[in-house]
Amino acid sequence: MAPSSLLSLPPELCSTLIRFFDSDDRPSLLLETGLENDPPTYETTKRWYGNHAFKSSEKGQPFDLKAILKALEQNLTQSGTFPVNGRNWKLRPLGQPWWALVDIGERMGQDKGEHHTPNGANGSVTSDGDLKSSEAGLEKFGAPAQLDWTRHPLPNPSPWIDLLRNHDWASTAIGAMDQWSESLRQHVVSITVNPMPRLLVWGDDMTFLYNEACVPLFGDKHPRALGEHVTKTWQEIWDTIGPIVRNAYQGKVTSLQRMQLPIIRHGFLEETFWDFNMLPIVEKNGQTIGITNEIFESSVQVRSERRRASTLTMSNHISSASTIEQLWSTYLEGMKHAVDDVAFSYLYAVQNDIFGSRSDNSGLSPHISKKCILHGTVGTPEDHPSLVQSFQLLESLEGKPGIVKACVEAWKTGEVVALSCDDGSLPAELTIPIPGRGSEDPIRNAIVAPITSYLGHEILGIVVIGLNPRSPYDDDYRLWVDLVFDLLGKAASLVTLPEEQRRAQKIADDINSSLAQQLRMTTLQAEKSEEKFSRMAAAAPLGMFVFDAEGMPLHLNDTYIEMLGDTREEHFARYGSSVSPWETYVHPDDLPKFEDAWKSILEKKLPVTIEYRLKKPWKSIDRNTGNQLSGESWLLANAFPEVDADGKVSTIQGWLTDISYSKFSEKLLGQRLADALENKVKTENFIDMTSHEMRNPLSAILQSADSIISFLNTPSLLKPRGSLDGVPDENVVHEILDAADTIILCAQHQKRIVDDILTLSKLDASLLVISPDTVQPPTLVMKALKMYEAEVTRANIQTRVIIEPSYAELGVDWVILDSSRLLQVIINLLTNSIKFTYESEKREITIYIGASYDKPTGKHHGVDFIPTRQPRKELEAQPQWGDGEDLYLQIAVTDTGRGLSEDEIKLLFQRFSQASPKTYKQYGGSGLGLFISRELCELQGGQIGVSSAKGKTTFTFFVRTKKFIEQSLPAESTRPPLHRYTSAAANPIAFYRRGSEVMKPSTLVKREMQVMTGTISEVEGHPKADMISAETQTSPYTIEVDIQSGNDIIHVLIVEDNQINSRVMSQQLTRAGCKVHIANHGLECLKFLETTTFCTSKTPLSVILLDLEMPTMDGMTCIRHIREQQKNGKIISHVPVIAVTANARAEQIKSAIDAGMDRVVTKPFRIPELIPQMQELIKEIEQKGEFSRSG
Template identity: 40%
Template sequence: MQDPSEAERDCAKSCGRATASHIGTQGYVSEHVQLLRDWDWASTELGPLADWTPNLRRMVNLLVADPRPSGLYWGKKRILLYNEAYIPIAGKRHPDAMLGLPFDQAWPEVVGTPFCNAFEHGKETGHATSQDSTLFFVTRSGYLEEMYASWSIIPIPAEGGHTAFYNPCFETTKQVVTERRMSTLLSLGQCLSLALDSQDFWKQCIKGLQHNLEEIPFLLMYAASQDNLVSQNPGGITNPTPSEASSTHASKQWALEGMVGLPPNCPSLPSRLDSQQANEAFYPGFSEALYDGTPVLLSIADGTFPQSLVPYAKSRGFGDQCTQALLCPVQPTSKCGNIQGFIIVGVNPRREYDTDYQQFVQLLHRQLATSLASIMLIEDEIRRSRIAADLATQDRIKLAEQLAESKQEAAEIEMRFRRMADHAPMPMFHFDEMGNVLYANEAWFELTQHPRGAFYPLSWYNVIHEDDHPLMDQEWAKLGRGEPVYFELRLKKPFVTGDFVGGEKVEGTTWIIAAAYTDNRKDGSVKYISGCLTDISRQKWAEGFQERRMQEAMELKRQQENFMDMTSHEARNPLSAITLCAESIASTLKTVLERPGDHLSASRDIFEAQLENADIIMTCAQHQKRIIDDVLTLSKLDSGMLLITFVEVQPAEAVAQALKMFSSELQKADVSLDYVVDPSYKELDVNWVKLDPSRVMQVLINFLTNAIKFTQNEETRNITVTLKASKEIPSVEQAGLDFFCDDPLVTPPPATSSAPFLFKSANSTIHLLISVKDTGRGLTEEEMQLLFQRFQQASPKTHVEYGGSGLGLFISRQLVRLQGGQIGVASVAGEGSTFAFYVKATRCPAPRTSRAGSLTNDAISTVQAHITTSGDPMIAITKKVYTPCHLLVVEDNLVNQRVMSKQLARAGYRVAVANHGAEALEYVRQSRFCKAGGGTRELDIILMDVEMPIMDGLTCARHIRDMEASGELVPQGGVTAIPVVAVTANARAEQQAAALEAGMNSVVTKPFKMSELIPELEKVRMEVSSES
């Protein structure tokens, strides 16, 4: 959909109708906003975009601006609209199967659920409904996925007695799944702690895992046959070699100990089988997988999933076909060949087997091995005790040796398990009922920063943030009653990383999730407390980051509103003075004209008054232009369109020429100006360098303008401009002030093609430091904090006393940054201020052409419009005598045509006029340049507007150059071509380049003064002269 024209906008506004641009902002338009604009709403209940009500448009704009995933249900059928953050929730239904559809078509599976019932509740009562962690199913990663979300349904009154609904939501899938998995691990640990022996271990394992229908869709458990265990290792202490272990696996017998989620008499699941049969029934690499000792992923996709299980492998939680399973050997110790069983567990078909899932499986695998090891250790001890009892009557010494050996091995086994827990990635702890730390692994100490060895009851309270002690008291009381707990709290340890997001360092308070359960005595009293911690500091920081960004956006909006108010005031305020001065001039001249006679006279006071009125008008016009220029420059900076063009220039002379523009203003304000070239400049022998003189002079003129404004009313009125140079970045001592540091993550826009030459050699690079010191009113510390910021001035009354938009110093800072420099200020209230900046430049040879030598003057003329001059500009013009010539003014605006003709005639030109390009071409054909001869009209130069009806200036210029090329026009009077100067209000560089490409000799931008126009006309005449 195309953006509507201005006429369509006005019509829509007056008629109360909507256009596409009413959705989203008028600036950057995201793909989703464009999708909303282009959607075929006419085919929905909402109707065409043009018929949308203001209430609907406001709610859609609120929806688009909301950073949360949010939907909007509107109309009788509850047509669904949603923002860009909602797309991941929509999944592959976006956009065709969801956007713009009624609720029962967009979400058919939730009809009749509490989510759907919330609509009727909101419609009947007007109250919102909220639920936490509701289960939904979405397809957003190529498979049907379970998703949990906390949502709200907020009723909104709409037109026609209908009720609309706003639906913000937050995804909580990771939290819910993590809680479910942790609950499974805790439940498994509790059940396994009740196992009496190895046989009971497998029963307790099934009991602990069968409640998790999602992560345990089906389960098979095979244990090594008891005959194998006895024949393999009757003493339980030998450690076979890898080759022996592989041979042992191949000869082992496995017995089915139990299954979950599969038919009881499944024909494809034998009750007993050896390793060779397991290779054929389950996985070809079965023996190697057992020897490796780590879980192996079996998948239908790669053919490793047991084909015999495919018909029966259904999810208990969802009924879906399981496409993946895990083969997990149960190895209680690190001894080769000590595989006591294996399990085959299905993978949740509605969750991806990602890092979190793998970590859960690893913890499950480790818990099974650890628990079985403990049981086997007990059995081993019992078996050893029986052997020792049988041998006690025969050899007491041998029994003592065996007991000693047994104790040593038990200690080693315990040490191995302790090391395993020490290196676990999740912080784990074990307390007694008094809160004494009995055990904590390395991850726990690292996260909490608890002193090692400094343990006493509840000593770990010292690592908890003081504000969360009441919360910890409540949760500790629950543990004292034997209840499991799961809660969030803060630690005293600061959260610090080396990462940056959006220019902000990721750091703050450490947040954790604590999960703990109790081991109770037979009487029900708490004996031990065990649990684990999860670091969620980054997630909490991200939530705070979003909140801060929202507050910053609101503050920026407030600053922009203040800026628009101030700019509107500053732009409109001079209009009153312009109107009054124009009325005064008209009234005075009317009074003089009413006097009898052709020769009228007036007193000197009248002429001085009119000159003062004209001076006021010029000052006000320059003030308005300065504000417009600042806004345009800011717009280019924000859009990245401001280019830096490096040319050859002599900095000392460029600064001197810029200061000459202030002579009249300094004289009028009675301010003395000193220009000092520091010895460092001469010591480095700086002559010609490459930089952008227009941008450097723009910053200098901004500083100097402010210095004059803030100094002219002081008793001492002195300004000193100093130019320094250095090879290195100017130091604080050399500059005499501190520079403002810019955000290192901000990347400046690219410069023009000559930019790479600027900083290509460290030896040729120099730093130019320019400072402006004044004896003005100075600044306080609070006022200095606001300098160089967007839409900010030193104080709220600054623009009332001195004017300005609050953008000058901000723009100056950006211009300096684009040239590899920095900006700074030093000031004392009541004593004056020093503003300084430095830029990078590169030494270069002197330019070869005279045109290049005048680049400094051209650059300074581009910023000269920032200077307000006084006096009649025509007085300065008439002081220099130019060669009289015939000039054709081509201008469609009759007022501008008449004013320019009179002013040029006063300057000595013989002026003819044309209303558009076609009339100008006819005039040229009747001029002395026409080859056909007979032309009587004199013509030396053309001043032509670009934008005109019938034929614009660019087309006319092309015709003139084509006529010259074809010989229809022949150069006369010592010129190589008819000189044409373009006049345009388009100040952009590419638009001026288009005028030159069309055949214009030069371009003058509106508004301009005669003191600027006439020298440009004479320069163009000289350039086309055959003598030159």
């Protein structure tokens, strides 16, 4: 065969091939073969063309074409690649009969120092030479090794190859070996040379083949499994792996990690764990002809992790025991968690039974009889018939159960006794399967071990453990069992030592346990390959390290490097620098402690445990909330020295544990504890201050009441009955009414303190509702001043209310807002000003009222508003807000008090906080008002702020409101009536089964109040401003009640244990036209009901006002009796009952409604507001046809 020139190729390929081949820097070939479908061979290649890179190799000589084609013929893989002297070539079809060969580079693992170009030795093959001219070069390098034992026998075959060649393949579905397809030969040869376990399932008949590494996997099934159908070989697990095999036949690659497969090997059904990669084998026609399975057994890793977790759990349990009885119980509790490795466990406690007497002539020790008593079991009920509850240790063993004989042998020898079915030593009563533990198979092995005291002279107990029948009792299993007994024995020694030795012994045991465990692990790993040790160290969750005495690392696992936040290359590079690596990682504050610990190991040759921080920050994700956590990185290092025969430290070994999360939790817990203690102190101070503020108004109430009594007892006011000469002095009447108003205002003040607390609770629970009302802001301000008129007068404080020009310019008169919440803010600021101005030389308080369409900035009064605490929702558009213009109402309270410092200002507007610790002692207050004021302003779309200097403090706030449209007023009035309660929130609440509403005054109640007015004057800086005098008095109001007589008279039963309350309520209801009856408690109420029309008697009754807290029988019990009597027919119709109570919490209200109350009215309340509730309830029940009364 001669090389081809470009001119001899078809014309349409010339230009393309020239550009492709000659521009590619990889050696490439174009081949023409004589066959249509098969790849090119040495014999079938007719013509060829090599590009420039092929003609001039790395040494300037062309490649050996013959060697390349021979390698292609022998080693071509399914992916189209094949190796030639250390380099990989790629075969690509270009359309018959043309093929392309491309050098794709060096093979992995090849020594880069070698040169792998397959050049000939005797001349070269050029584009004008002959293919056979390179035969001398092929002979020089030698022919490739022959690996295909399926075609020809090998010179020195292994026993496995002999087994496969001599196997009766003709009786299998794939037929005799000489009939195998090329593809089957390639895959069979491929898996046999692979040192890892590999399986091959071939053809539609799913014939099973595998390599020598799989023999342990099949156990007794080998060699029968060779050539079998896969369903027959894996019959016991086909339900599990069948779908996986079918998916692979459908072209789906499947990977499974740690799949549990019970396999019969080593003579029993063994639990095994495997990692599988099932890959489909695709033929040239694109169809799947079989699958190849890459297998890695992970049984050892799974069992080790499982047993390590069980050991840790048991260690945690037994560490809490302080007596031997507690130790036995905690051991059994810990063993409950070792479900997979311990099928059952019995614990016998060894106790003294009988004390014999010693003969006077005998030198023998006193005879002590020992017996074993069953302390507890795991996996088997303690009353199981096969269990022996107790037995003597010194009695004859003849006829005794096998378990007793094994325990006695362990007690006598002090050694562990192994019992097995294989040698017949396992008693039959111990072979029973245990439900839910140990695979639920019959037990094959059990261990009996004595637990000795510290000195080893006394056996304290005997433990029996039944092992998992599906786990081989190998070195790993034996090591774990020994470790369990060792932990239990050391714990038993510890709790039996005298108290003065216990602490020292615990330290020694910790050290010895650590060293002993490390020694066992080292011994075990030394018996295994280095590869397994490295894999275990790499997978360990702890950082493991070994250093020499100079501090140079001998071994560091990956976890250790990761904990330091470095890469392995960067970490080892730091040991060559002049700066110590520890200075790079360890926190500067902990570096001296770290260096002292290292020095202590070298000098004292004792283990150390140290906690230290790293420079790198710690970050994590909260598993519960998903939030990012951050803090300091903390490590716990346990290190111990290895001392050589000369007494010098040769190595320092140990491990690192990341305790950053624990330290973060400790810090967070400490911070929360400190916050809780601080909040507790603040709460106690708040309660003290609230108590003080609640008592203050009582003085004014008592004094005003005394004043009224004094006026009425004045002889000049007492007129003989029937006397018509003269009327009382108008001034005296005004004084009495003023005193009554003061009582009401003080009571409202007390109520506001309670409301402050309730408001705070509602704010915290986001339950506070804004209730719009129509109000004149100046009137509201004057009302606040009136409430504190006595204090202002007593302190000789001059007060002014200034209407700013902006208010008049916008034509503001009546507005819609929550007047109660606005009044609450004004009162809080006003009381603060009174307190701080009380002892000033200049005593003035000025309240400014302004308005604007734009949101205020505070610059008008030199105030910076406090930023809002959290985003607030816009006030929803409701009908009660009206259709007026939006505007902002701004109010500023200025006083001439001492002023506030910057530090004091920072503490304002916070919960339970005052300007300074001396504030309360000097001025009083709860420390809650400004915080609530801030919240109430923000709830109404506003903000609050403060500015202060010596002798002047200004608090300014604004709220969002709307103008009131006067066209919506009633025809007989140009302005809405002014009620004493200007807000729904200031009224008591009536609760229904269907919800709750604010109680409004009765429509039958008519009130009149003179609107407060004043004079207009010019104020400096505010020309034509309105100034209203604080001394302006309100006119008295009258209540007119008109309840018709006859059947419309309301017959009321008041059930109240407080005689004062019942008397006052009775008088007011009587004046309102009601017929009133009184009962002192629930039992009297039930007796009175029997005399009413509700029980077919004659006494009329309309409604019951029932208190809840009463002696003899409370209101809740009473209402339950009433509703029960309604059900059984003793009461013939529904009795309207309204609960009247001071219990205002939501759950208390709900309990009353659930008990049977129709409505609940909270104290305090007014009769004009209660009467509509009674009328509405009676009407509602009448409409339902449930009410029957006469009278």
